[in-house]
Amino acid sequence: xSTFNNTDLAAFKDVWVFCEQRQGVMMPTSYELISEGRKLxxxxxxxxxxxxxxxNVEGLAKELGGYGADKVILCESPLLKxxxxxxxxxxxxxxxxxxxxxIMLIGxxxxxxxLGPRCAARxxxxxxxxxxxxxxxxxxxxxxxxxxxxLPEEKIAGLNSAMVLGQKHDVSRDLKMTRPxxxxxxxxxIICPRFRPAMATVRPGVMKKAPFDQAKADACQxxxxxxxxxxxxxxxxxxxxxxxxxxxxxxxxxxxxxxVGRGISKDVQGGIKLAEELAEVLxxxxxGSRATxxxxxxxxxxxxxxxxxxxxxxxxxxxxxxxxxxxxAGMQDSECIIxxxxxxxxxxxxxxxxxxxxxxxKVTPMLIDAIKAAKAAK
Amino acid sequence: MKIIxxxxxxxxxxxxxxxxxxxxxxxxxxxxxxxxDDLNAVEAALALKEQTGAEVVVVSMGPPPAEGMLRxxxxxxxxxxxxxxxxxxxxxxxxATSQILASAISKIGVESEDIxxxxxxxxxxxxxxxxxxxxxxxxxxxxxxxxxxxxxxDTLTIxxxxxxxxxxxxxxxxxxxxxxxxxxxxxxxxxxxxxECYSKPYEVFxxxxxxxxxxxxxxxxxxxxxxTNILTSFTPPQKGAGMMxxxxxxxxxxxxxxxxxxxxxx
Numbered sequence: 001x002s003t004f005n006n007t008d009l010a011a012f013k014d015v016w017v018f019c020e021q022r023q024g025v026m027m028p029t030s031y032e033l034i035s036e037g038r039k040l041x042x043x044x045x046x047x048x049x050x051x052x053x054x055x056n057v058e059g060l061a062k063e064l065g066g067y068g069a070d071k072v073i074l075c076e077s078p079l080l081k082x083x084x085x086x087x088x089x090x091x092x093x094x095x096x097x098x099x100x101x102x103i104m105l106i107g108x109x110x111x112x113x114x115l116g117p118r119c120a121a122r123x124x125x126x127x128x129x130x131x132x133x134x135x136x137x138x139x140x141x142x143x144x145x146x147x148x149x150x151l152p153e154e155k156i157a158g159l160n161s162a163m164v165l166g167q168k169h170d171v172s173r174d175l176k177m178t179r180p181x182x183x184x185x186x187x188x189x190i191i192c193p194r195f196r197p198a199m200a201t202v203r204p205g206v207m208k209k210a211p212f213d214q215a216k217a218d219a220c221q222x223x224x225x226x227x228x229x230x231x232x233x234x235x236x237x238x239x240x241x242x243x244x245x246x247x248x249x250x251x252x253x254x255x256x257x258x259x260v261g262r263g264i265s266k267d268v269q270g271g272i273k274l275a276e277e278l279a280e281v282l283x284x285x286x287x288g289s290r291a292t293x294x295x296x297x298x299x300x301x302x303x304x305x306x307x308x309x310x311x312x313x314x315x316x317x318x319x320x321x322x323x324x325x326x327x328x329a330g331m332q333d334s335e336c337i338i339x340x341x342x343x344x345x346x347x348x349x350x351x352x353x354x355x356x357x358x359x360x361x362k363v364t365p366m367l368i369d370a371i372k373a374a375k376a377a378k
Numbered sequence: 379m380k381i382i383x384x385x386x387x388x389x390x391x392x393x394x395x396x397x398x399x400x401x402x403x404x405x406x407x408x409x410x411x412x413x414x415d416d417l418n419a420v421e422a423a424l425a426l427k428e429q430t431g432a433e434v435v436v437v438s439m440g441p442p443p444a445e446g447m448l449r450x451x452x453x454x455x456x457x458x459x460x461x462x463x464x465x466x467x468x469x470x471x472x473x474a475t476s477q478i479l480a481s482a483i484s485k486i487g488v489e490s491e492d493i494x495x496x497x498x499x500x501x502x503x504x505x506x507x508x509x510x511x512x513x514x515x516x517x518x519x520x521x522x523x524x525x526x527x528x529x530x531x532d533t534l535t536i537x538x539x540x541x542x543x544x545x546x547x548x549x550x551x552x553x554x555x556x557x558x559x560x561x562x563x564x565x566x567x568x569x570x571x572x573x574e575c576y577s578k579p580y581e582v583f584x585x586x587x588x589x590x591x592x593x594x595x596x597x598x599x600x601x602x603x604x605x606t607n608i609l610t611s612f613t614p615p616q617k618g619a620g621m622m623x624x625x626x627x628x629x630x631x632x633x634x635x636x637x638x639x640x641x642x643x644x
Contacts, residue, residue, distance in 0.1 A: 022542070082545070085510070085520055110540050114522045117507035121476060121514035126605030129472075129505035149612035162609050165602060176609060182502055183391035188611040195605045235519035235553075239535070239546040248542055282644065301541070306504065315643060326391070336643050337620070338634070349622065354634055358626025366628050370635035371644060378639060 004097040006125055012196035015041040016101040018092065019050045019064055019072075020111055022083070023241070026060050028209075028252070029107035031067045033202055035210035036134060037105055038068030040175070043136040046102065049073055051095070053088055055081035058222070065220020066212040073099070073223050079231070082238040083111050089118045091227050096123060098225060101197045103175050105134075108201035116201045126192030127199040128177035132206045132310070135176045141189075144178075149187065164193045174198065183306050184329030205252035205310045248301040249285050256284025256315045257331070259304055262291040263320015263341065263360050272297065274364040275319055281371050282315060289321045305330035319360045323348025340364065379432040380492045381423040382483055384512070385416040385451060387444045388502040397613055412447050415497025417564040419557040422527055423495050424455045424565065429529065432493075433457045435486055439467060439479055448580065453571035454564070458579035460486060466585040469601030472503075476511030477598050481591035482583050483516060491532060494554040498523060506556070513554035515593060521547050522556040 005011070017037045019030040034050055041048035050064040050072040061072040075091050092115070096104065104119075106112040108130045120127035133148070135141035138160060145156045161168045174191040175198040181188050192198035251257060258279040264271025275286045288298040290305055304311055306326040316334035321327060323339070323346055331337070332351050339352035340360045349355040356363055389408040396404035423434045436451045438444050439462040448459035462482045470478065483494060494516070499506035506522070513520035525544065526537035538545045539558060567575075588594045597603055623630045638644045 022540075085522075089514075110523050110538075113506045114510060114520070117472070117476075117505075117510035118514050118520065120507075120605075121473065121511040124473075124605070126471065126473065127507060128606060129503070129507055145610075145612070148614060150615050151610070151612050155610075159610065162607055164607055171609060174609075181504070181611075182389070183504070185391065185397055185613070186611055187614055189609040190606050191609045192606050235549065236521060237548045239548055241540075241543065241545050243543040315638075332614075336638075344622075349620070351620070353620040354637070355620060355622045356626055356630055356634065357622065358630075363626050363631065366631040367634065370628070370631040371638070373632070374635035374639040375644060 006123060006195045009196055012100045012102040014047045014049050014099070014101045015044065015103040016049050016051050016096075016105070016197070017069070018104065018106040018112070018115070019052045019060075020107055020109060021052065021054050021057055021060055024054065024057055024060070026063070027107060027109060029109060029202070029204040030064070031209045032204070032207040033105045033107055034064050034067040034069050036202070036207040038210065040103060040134060040136050043140070044102070044173070047071065049101065051092065053080045053091060061222050062217050062220050066214060066217030067210050068216065069220055071221040071223055073225060075225065075227055077229055079229050079234065082241060083115075084234055084236055084238060085114055085118055086234045086236060087229055088115055089122060090233050091229055092119050093122050094227050095225050096197060104197040104199045106199070106201045108203050112201050116199060120199050123197070125195040125197060125199060126190075127201065128179060128190040128192070129201050131177045131179045131200045131202045133178035134200065134202070135178075136173065138172050141176050162191060162193065169193050175200065180306065180329055183326045185325055203310055244301075249287070251285060251287050251302070251304065251309045251311050254285045254311070255313050256282040256317075257287045257304065257311050257313045257334075258282065258284055258317040258319065259287035259289060259321060259331070260292055260298075260319045261289040261321030261327075264292070264297070267361065268297050270361065271320065274361070274368075278317060278364055278368050281368055281375075282317070284313065284315065287311070289324070289327050318348050318352070319364060321348055322346045323351065340367075379430055380435060380487070380489065381426055381432050382435045382437060382486055382488070382492065382494045383416070383419050383423045383451075383456070384479060384494070384496040384509070385420065385436055385438045385447065386413045386497075386500045387411070387438065387440050387447045388413045388500050391501050410443070410447070412450065413497055413500045415499060415557060415559060417497070418559055418561045419495040419497050420451055420454060420456065421562045421564040422524075422555070422557050423493075425562065426493070426527070426529060427455070435460065437462065437479065437482055437486065439463070439475060439482070445580070449575045450567060452578045453567035453575040455568070455571060458581075460581050460583055462583045462588075464584040466596075466600050469604065470599060471604035471606045472505055472507040472511060473605050474599045474603040476508050476515055477593045477603065478588070479508065480512045480515035481588045481593040483512065484591060484593075485583060485588060488516060488518070488552050490552060492552045493534070494518065494552070496554065496556045498556045498558045509554060509556040516554070519549050519553045520556070521549055521553065524555045524557050525560040527555065527561070
């Protein structure tokens, strides 16, 4: 730590993305974050760098270039084969102290949310959890607020500084990290004005993956820094890693999600079957509200919402879902929302593009037939 | 052996949540509850207490009314409680909060066979940062997202959940574990527990109690010690009202399918 002064902001540059891989397979969110990081690096006029840790994972590095990374910092060791908090934190903090990035992004996976806070605490810097929007450029940030907030225009237009320790601080080069709080009732934009790197974990599935560019992948530079890691640095031991036996639902990548809620309670199996049929007709997958997961009707990988997954499919169908704000937080950006609910005052109708007030067990079969017919007529 | 459990009092965001016109949360309109994941941490500690005879100490940072929540945790079976409370601690972000809680936990004392437990995350902020940050500040190994904990001597074997499966991790005490709801079902308060909860030891740690700890410094706690600042907070706009289709019959469904086809949505 001797020469590392994280308050000397000018000494820090470049945007870094921690590129999480598991068992030699890149997590999809790494590509999303590289794509988002490219945007931020361009706004700052700096380089974008992927940070890849593992054992024998060099083959994954170049592909990150295809999504926008100028270079990849590659740290390989048999001790980095499986994720451990101690091993990954030590190597990441050591290379950050050496190379001094200005921004560090980490996917908010179960691993990222273990790693991020440990690193931020060691580096004595700020970390914003589970971000859903990131900006540097103030004009772009203001446009975001115009579309995503109810703030009045004069407040948005006048926003260019924050009071930090009693001083007016110009935020034009700070990373503006926006995240939901209180289950999505409020949004907050957070800055880390006094320390570097500014760190954020980012919700998987929120940032859009850029198109892959082979030429950029070929041009991507690989950097292998010296680092030290020994058994003595690690206080936990990974005994085994077990993949879920059954295939998990790919909610995040789906074009159509048909979700069920508490409304299926009178015939749980029947309700899920109807959702599966509708999903099949529309070419999608089945999701569920928190109630359906908590009740054990669907496994946790089906959960849409604040504590589940964020989805923005082309079509989202909510069957018997009242639309608690936590659920809305995970699906309100869907392109077309169709809601079927018995209760005409259900909050889901406030955000639905099309609503039908009725019993899902009666409406859904008719809807399946109608959609089949409409598709056949095309 | 001691198990120190961190708990937080939070507004219940699962029901109707009111937002003030200025965009802040109307806390007065909401019930204060013990953070759900923290109750799983309490339950895990009580289960280990039954197995090992460990002492369970519950600690919370918050305003004085959080005493009620701590008494309830004693009524569930904890042995004593510490409330960390002081004006100097106000405005802390997760980093500053973890500094303060780490110093309070140090004051309680972490011996070689002790365990610190936290819930995975609190429902008001959903950050999941304070547990790992406390572990770093105390120099303890951490295991987060624990869905199963087995103790054999000084070794804990923990099932740590991932999105696509799980890892089995072995760690020695002392360590910090963050707990998820799959770990257990929290017990209720017992009648005896309720009778006894005001006679069990209860302490308040304020700034003066903790100020000699190297972690506690005006530049590392409270608003001034927080590396992050809120630039702005806002409420998201409601999406414009959609179309409610009249009736819930065959014609309604055909009309909807027709619209979707015409707009090339299907």
